[in-house]
Amino acid sequence: MTLARVFEELVGPEAPVEFTAYDGSRAGLPGADIRFHVTSPYAVSHLVRSPGSLGLARAYVSGHLDVNGDMYTALSSVQELFGEVDAATKGKIMREVLKDPLLRAAVSRKLDPPPQEAPFSRVPSWLRHSKSRDAKAISHHYDVSNTFYEWVLGPSMAYTCACYPSEDATLEDAQYFKHDLVAKKLDLKPGMRLLDVGCGWGGMVMHAAKEYGVKALGVTLSKQQAEWAQKAIADRGLSDLAEVRHLDYRDVTETSFDAVSSIGLTEHIGKKNLPSYFSFLYGKLKPGGRMLNHTITRPDNLAPAMKPGGFINRYVFPDGELEGPGYIQMQMNDAGFEIRHQENLREHYARTLKGWGRNLDEHWDEAVAEVGEGTARVWRVYMAGCVVGFEQNWIQLHQTLGVKLDDSGNSFMPLRPTWAS
Known part of the structure; x- marks a missing residue:
């Protein structure tokens, strides 16, 4: 049985994509916008040994499977085409595949994962989130190449969900609007002090300093990010107000900040550490100070917070854990914050990721x-897959605003929000 025949057995002869294989077989729609090409029988080995998205990703990242055309459309097509194949059909087809000596030999060989897989991503959960391990996890994802990120993220160098003020807004417009939205929710004013934990390449720090005259300190576990940010701060003449340190947030010694922003860090903290995380940030604020938490969430807390064997954990965000928005809010409440506002930017993240994907393709x-091609492939499939996740509500993005009350219970908040949400 040829691989093209296997493909037809799985999805039918009328699939709106083109399928080709190293054995010369073809199926699907010739000349379709999306084409899948199996370059090696080892692609089948990855799929058999790691069923589902991990096997597909390994086959693609390692180059045993090529995808031509828009990756988001390709993944959506895969989901639609293969979503209804039952276990019995898969078993029947696998029995036919194993009749081919070449495929049988490939499947019998256990392949090493592509080198882009984090070697420490499969340790027990109780070993996660020490300072040294968090540094390794952050470095795996963020210390790839500042030049690479400049191409993917664009001039803003903001690697978090943007907020689109209008349908025709550009990615850069939306990232500026996001930083300004955070600033307005925090009610930043000249002379205030801001702590930005997990500051990335310093986008929020520089925005607060330039646009609001705020003295802003950012910390990141990525050495490459900190170096890039400090140079950008100097180049923009903001050194008197803005600073980024290569530092674990837990090692910040300063206190009495007027505001704290956490944009895209909570995902890396770990469920068991959330109480101490929010308590630490609460302790950094003056009475009346506000904290804005911007984090990827999941729609509920019914499933595990992470998939240890999944593609995202092994290749993209080692040790990442997502919680539902209610759980995040509860932990903020229990740390002492009074919650004053919350919103879901799920659709905005899908748009943001599409923008990054276009930048990478360009x-x-x-x-x-x-x-290297393997790493570029990881980012291509990860970003496209996340677009699907946000669009279909597998994952969400929440901003939650909390305030530290004074001893008399004063919040120093206006009667109605003063920002455009």
Whole structure:
């Protein structure tokens, strides 16, 4: 049985994509916008040994499977085409596949994961989130190449969900609007002090300093991010107000900040550490100070917070854990914060990821030369897959605003929000 025949057995002869294989077989729609090409029988080995998205990702990242065309459309097509295949059908087809000596030999060989897989991503949960391990996890994802991220993220160098003020807003417009929305929710004013934990390349720190005259300190576990940010701060003449340190947030010694922003860090903290995380940030604030938490969430808390064997954990965000928005809010409450506002930016993250994906495609050759094809492939499939996740409500993005009351219970908040949400 040819691989094309296997494909037809799975999805039928009228699939709106083109399928080709190293054995010369073809199926689907010739000339379709999306084409899947199996370059090696080892693609089948990855799929058999790691069923589901992990096997597909390993086959793609390792180059045993090529995808031509828009990756988001390709993943959506895969979901639609293969979603209804039952276990019995898969078993029947696998029995036919194993009749081919070449495929049988490939399947019998256990392949090493592609080198882009984090080697420490499968340790027991109780070993996660020490300072040294968190540093390794952050470095795995963020210390790839500042040049690579400049191509993917664009001039803002903001690697978190943007907020689109209108349908025709550009990615850069939306990232500026996001930083300004955070600033307004925090009620930043000249002379205030801001602590931005998990500050990335310093986008929020520089926005607060430039647009609001705030003295802003950002901390990140990524050495490359900190170096890039400090240079950008100096180049923009903001050194008297803005600073980024290569530092674990737990090692910040300063206190009495007027505001704290956490944009995209909570996902890396771990469920068991959330109480101490929010308590630590609460302790950094003056009475009346506000904290804005911006984090990826999941729609509920019914499933495990992470999939240890999943593609995202092994290749993209080692040790990442997502909680439902209610759980995040509860932990903030229990740490002492009074919750004053919350909103879900789920659709905005899907748009943001599409923008990053377009940027990567436009700089594909340069990106491959900079970080290698395997790493570029990881980012391509991860970002497209996350678009699907946000669009279909597998994951969400919540901003939650809390305030530290004074001893008399004063919040120093206006009667109605003063920002445009």
